[in-house]
Amino acid sequence: xxxxxxxxxxxxxxxxxxxxxxxxxxxxxxxxxxxxxxxxxxxxxxxxxxxxxxxxxxxxxxxxxxxxxxxxxxxxxxxxxxxxxxxxxxxxxxxxxxxxxxxxxxxxxxxxxxxxxxxxxxxxxxxxxxxxxxxxxxxxxxxxxxxxxxxxxxxxxxxxxxxxxxxxxxxxxxxxxxxxxxxxxxxxxxxxxxxxxxxxxxxxxxxxxxxxxxxxxxxxxxxxxxxxxxxxxxxxxxxxxxxxxxxxxxxxxxxxxxxxxxxxxxxxxxxxxxxxxxxxxxxxxxxxxxxxxxxxxxxxxxxxxxxxxxxxxxxxxxxxxxxxxxxxxxxxxxxxxxxxxxxxxxxxxxxxxxxxxxxxxxxxxxxxxxxxxxxxxxxxxxxxxxxxxxxxxxxxxxxxxxxxxx
Amino acid sequence: xxxxxxxxxxxxxxxxxxxxxxxxxxxxxxxxxxxxxxxxxxxxxxxxxxxxxxxxxxxxxxxxxxxxxxxxxxxxxxxxxxxxxxxxxxxxxxxxxxxxxxxxxxxxxxxxxxxxxxxxxxxxxxxxxxxxxxxxxxxxxxxxxxxxxxxxxxxxxxxxxxxxxxxxxxxxxxxxxxxxxxxxxxxxxxxxxxxxxxxxxxxxxxxxxxxxxxxxxxxxxxxxxxxxxxxxxxxxxxxxxxxxxxxxxxxxxxxxxxxxxxxxxxxxxxxxxxxxxxxxxxxxxxxxxxxxxxxxxxxxxxxxxxxxxxxxxxxxxxxxxxxxxxxxxxxxxxxxxxxxxxxxxxxxxxxxxxxxxxxxxxxxxxxxxxxxxxxxxxxxxxxxxxxxxxxxxxxxxxxxxxxxxx
Ligand SMILES: NC(=O)NCCC(=O)O
Ligand SMILES: NC(=O)NCCC(=O)O
Numbered sequence: 169x170x171x172x173x174x175x176x177x178x179x180x181x182x183x184x185x186x187x188x189x190x191x192x193x194x195x196x197x198x199x200x201x202x203x204x205x206x207x208x209x210x211x212x213x214x215x216x217x218x219x220x221x222x223x224x225x226x227x228x229x230x231x232x233x234x235x236x237x238x239x240x241x242x243x244x245x246x247x248x249x250x251x252x253x254x255x256x257x258x259x260x261x262x263x264x265x266x267x268x269x270x271x272x273x274x275x276x277x278x279x280x281x282x283x284x285x286x287x288x289x290x291x292x293x294x295x296x297x298x299x300x301x302x303x304x305x306x307x308x309x310x311x312x313x314x315x316x317x318x319x320x321x322x323x324x325x326x327x328x329x330x331x332x333x334x335x336x337x338x339x340x341x342x343x344x345x346x347x348x349x350x351x352x353x354x355x356x357x358x359x360x361x362x363x364x365x366x367x368x369x370x371x372x373x374x375x376x377x378x379x380x381x382x383x384x385x386x387x388x389x390x391x392x393x394x395x396x397x398x399x400x401x402x403x404x405x406x407x408x409x410x411x412x413x414x415x416x417x418x419x420x421x422x423x424x425x426x427x428x429x430x431x432x433x434x435x436x437x438x439x440x441x442x443x444x445x446x447x448x449x450x451x452x453x454x455x456x457x458x459x460x461x462x463x464x465x466x467x468x469x470x471x472x473x474x475x476x477x478x479x480x481x482x483x484x485x486x487x488x489x490x491x492x493x494x495x496x497x498x499x500x501x502x503x504x505x506x507x508x509x510x511x512x513x514x515x516x517x518x519x520x521x522x523x524x525x526x527x528x529x530x531x532x533x534x535x536x537x538x539x540x541x542x543x544x545x546x547x548x549x550x551x552x553x554x555x556x557x558x559x560x561x562x563x564x565x566x567x568x569x570x571x572x573x574x
Numbered sequence: 575x576x577x578x579x580x581x582x583x584x585x586x587x588x589x590x591x592x593x594x595x596x597x598x599x600x601x602x603x604x605x606x607x608x609x610x611x612x613x614x615x616x617x618x619x620x621x622x623x624x625x626x627x628x629x630x631x632x633x634x635x636x637x638x639x640x641x642x643x644x645x646x647x648x649x650x651x652x653x654x655x656x657x658x659x660x661x662x663x664x665x666x667x668x669x670x671x672x673x674x675x676x677x678x679x680x681x682x683x684x685x686x687x688x689x690x691x692x693x694x695x696x697x698x699x700x701x702x703x704x705x706x707x708x709x710x711x712x713x714x715x716x717x718x719x720x721x722x723x724x725x726x727x728x729x730x731x732x733x734x735x736x737x738x739x740x741x742x743x744x745x746x747x748x749x750x751x752x753x754x755x756x757x758x759x760x761x762x763x764x765x766x767x768x769x770x771x772x773x774x775x776x777x778x779x780x781x782x783x784x785x786x787x788x789x790x791x792x793x794x795x796x797x798x799x800x801x802x803x804x805x806x807x808x809x810x811x812x813x814x815x816x817x818x819x820x821x822x823x824x825x826x827x828x829x830x831x832x833x834x835x836x837x838x839x840x841x842x843x844x845x846x847x848x849x850x851x852x853x854x855x856x857x858x859x860x861x862x863x864x865x866x867x868x869x870x871x872x873x874x875x876x877x878x879x880x881x882x883x884x885x886x887x888x889x890x891x892x893x894x895x896x897x898x899x900x901x902x903x904x905x906x907x908x909x910x911x912x913x914x915x916x917x918x919x920x921x922x923x924x925x926x927x928x929x930x931x932x933x934x935x936x937x938x939x940x941x942x943x944x945x946x947x948x949x950x951x952x953x954x955x956x957x958x959x960x961x962x963x964x965x966x967x968x969x970x971x972x973x974x975x976x977x978x979x980x
Pocket of ligand 2: 390392439664698699700706763925926927928
């Protein structure tokens with residue numbers, strides 16, 4: 169079993185890095201704080217006598233060999249980048265939980281047939297660089313390396329350059345070795361486990377989703393003397409589309425969610441009609457056809473609003489991930505591990521994207537969720553009861569051990 | 575008559591200060607570029623042998639005495655601050671036109687009974703510091719000096735400190751001397767003169783207007799796993815209010831215009847539900863009752879959207895100016911001056927706010943408009959035919975001379 173005290177101590181120490189006044193952490197991808205978090209992780213991997221390697225995407229691996237030198241690897245982990253002013257649990261629970269799982273096996277003198285490998289993926293969050301899950305995306309062949317290196321943040325800094333700057337552009341090729349399966353422990357980030365009063369969720373799959381960038385271009389002019397009939401207001405059209413996104417999600421009987429999350433207005437002056445607005449739309453469902461239909465409808469609404477208002481527009485779907493159920497055997501392994509750990513669980517699907525979704529394309533995969541208090545994540549008040557975090561790590565430990573033993 | 579060539583030369587030289595690549599100027603209130611523009615103006619006032627004085631608000635005056643030492647002053651001018659990336663005409667035409675008017679009189683050896691005084695008001699635009707027309711507002715007793723000094727820009731810098739920094743916190747009390755009347759030459763910033771194919775507008779008054787600051791505060795959460803029913807999305811409510819503003823302005827038979835011009839979203843991430851949005855609303859009409867009704871309706875819509883979405887909100891009307899017709903005699907003076915200058919004109923009201931609107935509260939006032947090509951202002955492509963600018967200055971010269979002669 170997990171050494172609760174060591175786990176807690178590491179968790180707290182880790183979250184001092186980039187800690188915010190309001191109790192969260194600010195360690196966006198490839199920031200100095202993200203580097204510091206990586207350094208700490210590598211140090212702890214070494215202390216645990218894991219073989220450390222960094223790949224070209226800055227994904228960090230820590231490996232413990234198995235008895236069978238020819239056996240394929242059981243990979244498990246999560247990510248240590250955070251949202252801007254994000255929470256302490258998102259990603260961290262899965263990486264430090266993985267470290268504790270290996271240490272618990274080592275402490276108990278338990279060897280496995282298969283090698284065990286922990287991974288901390290680069291840029292899972294996708295807030296500084298889009299798209300998200302970039303490290304696992306390249307690893308699984310969804311994106312190529314050069315595409316990833318070219319991604320730019322809002323200041324025009326490139327992923328590749330920033331990776332080099334913080335010293336995490338590794339030499340190892342970013343590609344899977346011989347994988348047996350992948351597990352990921354993560355906070356749910358939704359309300360269901362808490363509502364069901366359960367400590368663990370066995371995750372059967374991840375919502376498909378679309379990320380869209382939209383730009384409306386109208387004409388700046390004076391807010392006073394410009395008659396309403398002469399206006400080409402990029403922000404009014406943005407409001408139209410935002411309302412449309414909300415309406416689409418209200419369609420009876422679907423699990424569709426839709427969000428306009430980022431909005432930038434030019435020139436952003438109280439008495440000037442907005443000339444340009446750039447905004448994002450995030451649409452998700454576990455039913456890929458529902459996402460397809462939503463993206464089509466959103467495009468119609470954009471075209472319609474642009475036409476009515478007399479605007480030019482740009483539309484780009486910067487990312488589309490399909491929903492794809494996890495592997496039945498891995499799902500059962502997690503369920504059995506939860507039984508063994510003596511906890512009640514439910515099966516559920518994830519509304520949040522996860523590296524596991526990409527891993528599922530190349531190796532049998534499943535995930536373990538622990539509850540998020542009030543369903544809150546991506547903000548500083550994100551919280552999970554510590555005993556639930558420990559329970560999640562216990563389940564991970566058992567799932568990994570099961571799959572690593574012939 | 576105006577010395578066209580000198581006027582043109584000064585106009586071009588002046589607009590090299592803070593010139594932008596796209597042919598506009600960037601000289602926001604109390605910026606280094608605004609200081610440079612002020613310095614040039616003061617230099618030219620001195621060269622024209624005007625008595626220069628700077629008041630506590632940084633309003634710049636240049637005075638030529640009249641024959642009658644007891645006579646009240648004919649004041650005329652405009653402003654030299656600009657929008658962010660604004661145009662070359664807004665304000666500049668009125669100040670440099672005023673300088674040319676005095677110089678033309680002096681060149682022709684024409685004395686006046688009354689003293690003539692040119693003024694360049696501080697912070698007419700109101701984009702860096704709100705409210706706008708702050709210099710004339712203090713001068714006319716609408717705001718007190720301390721209130722003005724405390725105004726902050728988005729970086730928290732105060733008007734008073736910035737005024738001191740650029741060396742334009744003058745010693746002279748910011749209050750009117752003995753004023754006979756006030757004239758202001760300005761670009762129309764709307765489409766009417768161009769549509770009517772006329773070079774000059776005789777301005778009968780200025781639209782009343784309200785500036786409102788609104789903040790919605792909801793709850794940030796993950797855009798994926800947060801069910802639509804659990805959302806408290808500050809941006810969806812902003813879209814509601816924006817659509818409502820547009821609808822209100824469509825009311826049959828009113829001249830109401832309404833604009834949401836500035837919008838800031840937190841945390842502004844593609845996959846996070848917006849927690850907080852701060853935005854502005856600008857509503858204007860020549861009918862004060864229409865503005866009253868619009869502000870009331872807007873407040874209802876804000877309250878309704880906040881309630882539906884489960885948000886907190888803040889509402890502040892940061893500025894209200896009533897429409898108030900200009901002085902009949904000054905209006906007639908401008909009309910006669912236009913006749914004398916041999917140009918056709920129309921009478922119209924201004925949708926843009928002007929320092930003249932405040933001056934009208936304490937002294938007989940009117941304005942002269944020249945056309946804005948395509949009705950465009952507050953952007954770099956703002957343009958007025960040079961011959962219209964000259965015609966406007968000719969009308970100003972004649973209006974001033976009429977009122978300055980007993
Ligand atoms: N789990 C998680 O927060 N992923 C970030 C990417 C997303 O789902 O938007
Ligand atoms: N004339 C002008 O552009 N004034 C700025 C203030 C306003 O009307 O919004």
